Amino acid sequence: MTFEPLLSESEAAKFLGGLHPKTVQRMARRGELPAFRIGRYWRFRASELDRWLAVQSRHASPPAH
Numbered sequence: 001m002t003f004e005p006l007l008s009e010s011e012a013a014k015f016l017g018g019l020h021p022k023t024v025q026r027m028a029r030r031g032e033l034p035a036f037r038i039g040r041y042w043r044f045r046a047s048e049l050d051r052w053l054a055v056q057s058r059h060a061s062p063p064a065h
Helices: 009-015 021-029 046-059
Strands: 036-038 041-045
Touching: 009 021, 009 041, 009 046, 021 041, 041 046
Parallel strands: none
Antiparallel strands: 036 041
16 A cells, blocks of 8 residues: 555645635535545545546536537
């Protein structure tokens, strides 16, 4: 098992395409994003966010014509 550094809210926000860090925090609090609560801070694994993005993109509906 290799060590994977955890991302902060602002780093996760950038990773997710430029979301606002408060949006990422809110999504984590609601259980919409894979996250860990360490004290009063949310932390994220890039590999889990990457998998989450892949699932979300598969479930996205095609654009309406």
